[in-house]
Amino acid sequence: MKLAIAQMNSMVGAMQKNAERILALANEAYAEGAHLLLTPELSLCGYPPEDLLFRQDFYAANQRALQWLAQQLPGEMAVIIGHPHEVGGKRYNAASVIHSNRIQATYHKHHLPNYNVFDEERYFEAGDLPVVFEWHGTRYGILICADIWEAGPALQALQADAQFLLILNASPYHMHKQQTRYQVLHDRIQETGLPMVYANMVGGQDELVFDGASFCMNHRGELMLELPMFEDCLGYLPLAQHQPVKADVATHLPLEAAVYQALQLGLKDYVRKNGFPAVVLGLSGGIDSALTLAIAVDALGKERVKAVMMPSEFTAGISVEDAAEMARLLQVEYSVLPIKPLFDGFCDTLATEFAGKAFDTTEENLQARIRGMLLMAISNKFGSLVITTGNKSETAVGYSTLYGDMAGGFALIKDVPKTLVYKLARYRNSLSPVIPERIITRAPSAELRADQTDQDSLPPYDILDAIMEAYVEKDLGIEAIISLGYTSTDVRRVTRLIDRNEYKRRQAAVGVRITERGFGKDRRYPITCNLAFE
Incomplete structure (x- = not known):
């Protein structure tokens, strides 16, 4: 058995084109001997769709593309596709398993991130049930992105007899992000003993950049596969006895x-x-x-x-x-x-x-x-x-x-x-x-x-940048920053300028986010306020 990972660059709102891209990747993977293709979170509509998720016609277009894709896939190929899903008047961040020309199961994301650049509680209901499906003799559990940051969803999949976890992600880049992802998966593997595949989106969407770097760890937390950063590509992972077999691990890029x-x-x-x-x-x-x-x-x-x-x-x-x-x-x-x-x-x-x-x-x-x-x-x-x-x-x-x-x-x-x-x-x-x-x-x-x-x-830029990082990215107060060794004059001057x-x-153009907290979606301060808290 060979698993394929579609580290793809979706276009927000272009459901049919994204579906055609998924089909092309599925056909390519099938020709290479893969029988299971994993796509990223919301791969069918792109991420983040933001307030498009309030529109009824947006869900209808996603459903049409999903049904079209189900009819086009090779008969022996199963594909896990991320998409928004409306059912019973509720809306979910979902992943569906498609094979044999139909949707076999749909998973609803449990944990909805609502911090930094994420606003998923604004749009979605949280799911609470596991989805485990069997394909070619292995039982796969599905998780979506933030589900892996806590133990609950992974343990639910284990209790539902999953032998392998497939994780769809739209995880945007910032410096040092990959090490955090490794640690999170390692923690879940220690708790469940299950191998895991982390399939991440790639591409730019307004101020966000998705870096790909999809990877797999075995049941011991050892890295078995990693795809290149910032590349739209297919990756292949051989499986044997429900376990991943060592495959290609891309060379890590230096920070700059x-x-x-x-x-x-x-x-x-x-x-x-x-x-x-x-x-x-x-x-x-x-x-x-x-x-x-x-x-x-x-x-x-x-x-x-x-x-x-x-x-x-x-x-x-x-x-x-x-x-x-x-x-x-x-x-x-x-x-x-x-x-x-x-x-x-x-x-x-x-x-x-x-x-x-x-x-x-x-x-x-x-x-x-x-x-x-x-x-x-x-x-x-x-x-x-x-x-x-x-x-x-x-x-x-x-x-x-x-x-x-x-x-x-x-x-x-x-x-x-x-x-x-x-x-x-x-x-x-x-x-x-x-x-x-x-x-x-x-x-x-x-x-x-x-x-x-x-x-x-x-002030000199090395001082300014250090104070800015402490104040903007770490939310430290003035006295806490001074205690790091910077002068009261510099700290008060820089923080006052930042506040003012x-x-x-608010009137600046959108631009690429590469730090953990940029000026934009993930730092929203009032213009009119008293930041002295008096």
Whole structure:
């Protein structure tokens, strides 16, 4: 007996196309001698469908695709398909076993995650019954994603005489996530003594990226199979005497390589699934836009990427040189649009309004907004997606301009701390040198006034990022962060900036989530509030 795992990239809402993809994978697996195919959680409709799950026609379309698929599958092939299921006026996150041209059994997910990026209690009822089916002499139990995080559902399957557990997952990527998955399965195996297969979705869906990395552990918790990260693929697992036989285990990616691939896939799928012909971004000669450009070219190809340098009177000559050099190295379409005439025109128009007022952040922001308007004009004319280039550190403390450098459709590195930006740039250059060394080594600057550097306004990035992680990702309070060794001045300054700039983050473009807690679906703070709790 051979089990196949469909580590597939579903499109949300494209039920028929997803069904056709499942059928193609089933036929391919059957031709390779497999008789059982496991697909990811909600593979038929894509994950997460969010409020589409409130629509009656959404369930009807899923049911049509499910019935169509049942009629098309090879007679000796069983497929476990994830899909939403409505029965008796209740709605469930479900998995159905299909073979012999019909649905043989349907399992309803027991534990509905309602934290971080998950809102399943908003949409589904919880199931409470196990499903165990026999196929080719082995009794398989079914679980869905969060069911494996507690002992109950796995023990129920064991009590129903399961010999092997099949787990459908839509588990989004963040750094170090795979080690957590290993530990959870290892815990359940210790409790049940059952081998388990963890089939995970792959692909980008708005801010989430699913990394695949599907795997199997035997009844001793030993890794028997692991599929590559970030690849849409089929994996095969031989079985003997109800136990998995050792198969291929993909090489683990180093952290920077994994993050880089997550960002690539997130951008590629956002562009592909939304039908954009190309992307455009502002190339400033700084590290953030340089990394963004490199990822865009690697994800989409040089023919679909345009870079625009928009120098002002404050732009350093080396910034212009380095931007041009990087565009040459990556062979992308490149334009230079000086903004000084536009800036002077705005200043002349506002001269009476601003009489007697000194140059300040108003004029700095005006330059950023002029650049944003130019990029959006190119987007409107050619249909290209504007990629913004702000990192997580800047997003956290509001070191960005609304309707300026924040203007765009996809914020590719919005969840990448500045310290990690440098590591990713070094990683990319280790593959081939495309980011000029001077971009990496020079002091970062917004170049919106004379002799400006980021550290004029912010603490050093290693300190800022550490405080941000403690406050945003770990929910530590001010005194707790100070106790870690950071100065009261830095901690209070950074946390105050984070709190004050929620209004900006609400207006930012969606972007790839690569940390355990990004600014978006999994951190929802009020704009109007007293965070001193007085």
